Amino acid sequence: MTLESVPDLEDLASDERTPDEPYDVEAPYEPDEATLAAVTAFDDRFLDRELSWLRFNQRVLELAEDESLPLLERARFLAIFTSNLDEFFMVRVAGLKRRIATGLAVRAASGLMPLEVLEQIWTRARELSERHARYFRDTVVPALVSEGIELVRWDDLDREEQKQAKRFFRDRVFPVLTPLAVDPAHPFPYISGLSLNLAVLIRNPKSGKEHFARVKVPPIFDRFVALGNARFVPLEDVIGAHLKRLFPGMEVLEAHTFRVTRNEDVEVEEDDAENLLAALEKELLRRRFGPPVRLEVEESMPQTVLDLLVSELDVRAEEVFRLPGPLDLRGLHGIADLSRDDLKFRAFVPTTHTLLAEVESAAPVDVFKATRRRDVLLHHPYDSFATSVQRFIEQAAADPHVLAIKQTLYRTSGDSPIIDALVDAAEAGKQVLVIVEIKARFDEQANIRWARKLEQAGCHVVYGLVGLKTHCKLAMVVRDEGDGIRRYTHIGTGNYNSKTARLYEDLGLLTTDETIGEDVAHLFNNLSGWSRNASYSQLLVAPDSVRTGLVERIYREIGHHRDGVPARIRLKANSVVDEAVIDALYAASQAGVPVELLVRGICALRPGVPGLSENITVRSVLGRFLEHSRIFWFENAGEPEAWIGSADMMHRNLDRRVEVLVRLPEGPTTETVRDLLELAFESDTDAWQLGPDGDWTRNGGSVHLQETLIERQRRRRHAGS
Missing domain, CATH: 3.30.1840.10 (Polyphosphate kinase middle domain)
Structure with a gap:
């Protein structure tokens, strides 16, 4: 099965600012007036987010039209295009119409008035819908006939x-x-x-x-x-x-x-x-x-x-x-879904991460022992979710030395092994705290059901902070190890959902790092109690510090470049819309810092504009898995910082949600992310390239990111067998 939709449907959510809610770029990294003026002089520097989303769905349609892909996978992309567009109208168009009707709609950052946006949506969506329907009728149906379907x-x-x-x-x-x-x-x-x-x-x-x-x-x-x-x-x-x-x-x-x-x-x-x-x-x-x-x-x-x-x-x-x-x-x-493997992608089975793999034993690896030895950076779906994150929670539930489990849940499957493990832990007398976001769009009814199930089992269920969605992906296990208490922490970019973990590309860090563990413990206390500690050592936490922390680091790269030391910014996200972040990236480009963005969906930044963004490139990778991880890389004068987490560069993520980015510990985890980004930004890697006019053009690269990672995983599996 393939999936290239809007994974958690959140790219479609309302992301507007009110007229009295301008973004602020505050000290200590506020640029001088000349730097700001050089950026803001370009009053048409933002692409429209709604039209950018439609171009994303056009890329999905182009996958369906790609005759190098297996036929049934192309049929599935046609189905995904339909459900994507349905959700876009249900949320984005409906919201835009509602704001126009109530007089709350304001001019978009792109400079377009709401009615102008709506008119362009109708025109572009109709063109794409007609193209989609004709392609199915005139090309896919005859192709299926030739294959006996x-x-x-x-x-x-x-x-x-x-x-x-x-x-x-x-x-x-x-x-x-x-x-x-x-x-x-x-x-x-x-x-x-x-x-x-x-x-x-x-x-x-x-x-x-x-x-x-x-x-x-x-x-x-x-x-x-x-x-x-x-x-x-x-x-x-x-x-x-x-x-x-x-x-x-x-x-x-x-x-x-x-x-x-x-x-x-x-x-x-x-x-x-x-x-x-x-x-x-x-x-x-x-x-x-x-x-x-x-x-x-x-x-x-x-x-x-x-x-x-x-x-x-x-x-x-x-x-x-x-x-x-x-x-x-x-x-x-x-x-x-027909049983025609000859018309589908070659079967793919995730494997256990090498640091968590069984060694000459039929018993599963002790996740706690493995994590004590070394931090583990998981890359799903290539690394199995079931034998890593799920096993981590299941072993914690069964381990008599575990005193407490704390976890955030945003979306999870209805028959989730994670839910079952938390229930088992509570029934075994462990302290179990679950921060549930029941307002996960279109999953609300399911979330209500399993929230009640957790409460009935004796878990402490909290619905986060009033006015903020809890979108961060955190799990912490507190274990008594004889010589003291140790915290085991998982911080990820994707939901604790064993089903979507086979379809969504995500990263997750398993660590016993004491500083990270203490940060996460403070954050859980903030979410479950009344404390509002906004200061963390190894975390950036929205709405307090994700935007400010990232923009500060972008300007720091400008300083490194001026000092003649290594400076570069690489960013991977589902969407890039936030004006403050985009303007900081523009300033970096104007200063000569190379900036590379890998954006799956919406991008409001215009790359390649003379005088503004010549040093920025934006590409998009779509395929059998939905690219979902968020990565923030700063070259930092030769001592790179790599951050991963749950936040996209959108107003609602940065202002109206609890989001977490964690700085990866230096060493193998950072090197793994470096290698992943190098492959993603290789000129030969198949991707769509964004032009300054907002149009995306496929580069026809011979290297396919996801297929390359699958082959690497297969080689590791064969080497270990």
């Missing part, structure tokens, strides 16, 4: 297949369908967000009067119905062919599919008196009734039916997308 429409079925589909409809589908008519006694029905629907025109043969009806395509069935011999037909075609059974005695004139996208963002007002869990549960009920923000219709739909939908749903003409059918290609995940 046929996605056909109802009229293409032979008599026996139609009989088979009829039985399936009669036995499985018909009992769950609910046709909803529209007339004076039946108001226009509520159309739930992202549901696929049939708009049906029927006529009373006696009166000759025509009526409109809506039939929802049940999401509980596979999107494409299997007919045998690797032939599939869209579910709506099967329903459409049997509409007479739903409207007996009426004439079915025509039926056309449509789909509505609604505002599904969640806003919860927090205060000290209201239980956050209860507030969120109420808001999730309201989410289902958000206003429409997009209407997709099959291009065959006549104008009369479309006019009715537009009127009843209260959507604007610009929000209507006429597309070749079938709509809702998220269902291509089911096709991509």
